Every structure is written in structure tokens, then in C-alpha cells.
Amino acid sequence: xxxxxxxxxxxxxxxxxxxxxxxxxxxxxxxxxxxxxxxxxxxxxxxxxxxxxxxxxxxxxxxxxxxxxxxxxxxxxxxxxxxxxxxxxxxxxxxxxxxxxxxxxxxxxxxxxxxxxxxxxxxxxxxxxxxxxxxxxxxxxxxxxxxxxxxxxxxxxxxxxx
Numbered sequence: 001x002x003x004x005x006x007x008x009x010x011x012x013x014x015x016x017x018x019x020x021x022x023x024x025x026x027x028x029x030x031x032x033x034x035x036x037x038x039x040x041x042x043x044x045x046x047x048x049x050x051x052x053x054x055x056x057x058x059x060x061x062x063x064x065x066x067x068x069x070x071x072x073x074x075x076x077x078x079x080x081x082x083x084x085x086x087x088x089x090x091x092x093x094x095x096x097x098x099x100x101x102x103x104x105x106x107x108x109x110x111x112x113x114x115x116x117x118x119x120x121x122x123x124x125x126x127x128x129x130x131x132x133x134x135x136x137x138x139x140x141x142x143x144x145x146x147x148x149x150x151x152x153x154x155x156x157x158x159x160x161x162x
Contacts (some may be wrong), residue, residue: 009048013056016044021060021073034076041081050090058092062101071105072113079120088123095128100153103145104161118144 020040023033045053065071082088092098099121106113121144125131133142144150 009052010056013044013048013053014060016040017053017056017060020044020077021065021070023073034073034080037073037077038080041077045081045090054090054092058098061098065105068105068109068113071102072109075102075106075113075116075120079116088120088127090127092124092128095124096149096153097156099124099144100150100157103150103154104157121150 020037023037061071061074065074078088099117102117102120106117122131122142125144
């Protein structure tokens with residue numbers, strides 16, 4: 001059996017990541033593309049571990065998810081990946097920066113994306129930032145877009161993104 005070096009593994013993860021996030025549509029209720037991408041994402045995380053996947057995904061999202069549509073695909077995959085009604089279980093470095101980036105890409109279509117971003121953000125902050133008060137379903141009082149830690153990161157992204 002051949003040995004695989006880190007570059008081969010990273011290239012494989014990057015190729016699969018492109019396949020996962022590069023889908024045409026997430027809007028239809030019977031979207032098979034999204035379901036397939038979610039299954040591929042779960043398999044990738046299972047095979048390589050979240051700690052190896054997320055840095056590549058974060059780079060992909062920051063550099064390639066630059067439109068509403070592509071950011072919405074990313075949020076959809078992250079939101080549905082744990083399974084219906086399940087808490088997002090994965091640690092994210094710099095969670096406020098990450099969710100602020102997604103907000104900046106989604107804000108112009110808030111009626112479509114706001115609720116999903118809101119739920120995903122609460123889960124990420126609960127899991128990655130120790131915000132225990134955000135455990136579901138007892139967090140209806142919290143509005144992430146009003147959180148000063150998130151709004152500070154949103155301002156930084158606005159400057160970077162222009």
C-alpha cells in the first residue's frame with residue numbers, strides 16, 4: 001500500500017471540498033445536490049477529522065464563497081451537516097470572525113438566509129465560544145446580528161471586503 005504524504009491528502013480534501021460546495025441550487029425542497037453534498041461533507045469529516053477539514057473549508061469559504069449564492073450553499077451545508085435538529089458539534093477557530101464573514105455575504109438577502117444563519121451562529125458560538133446561554137431551545141432572546149462581538153467582526157470584514 002503506498003504512503004500518502006500531507007500534500008496528497010490536502011489536495012484530496014481540497015478537490016472534494018470543491019465538489020461539496022460547488023452546487024447549483026439549495027433552494028428547492030427536493031434538492032438532491034444539497035443532500036449529496038451534505039453526505040460527502042459528513043464522509044469527508046469522518047475520514048479525515050474536522051480538525052483537518054475545517055482549515056481548508058474556512059479558506060475555501062473566505063476565498064471562494066464571495067457571493068450570496070455561494071455563501072448560502074456553505075451555510076446550508078454547515079447547518080444541515082449534523083442532521084436535522086442537531087446541534088453543530090464542531091469547534092471553529094475564531095468563531096466570531098467566521099460567522100461575521102458569512103453575515104456580510106448573506107445580509108442583502110436576509111429574508112432568505114437570516115434564520116439559518118441565526119441558528120447556525122448560535123450553535124457555533126455555543127460549541128466554539130463557550131456561550132452556554134445559547135443552548136437550544138432557550139435562546140430566542142439572543143440576536144447574533146446585535147452581539148457586539150459579532151458586529152465588531154462585521155465591521156472588520158466590511159473594511160476588508162470593501
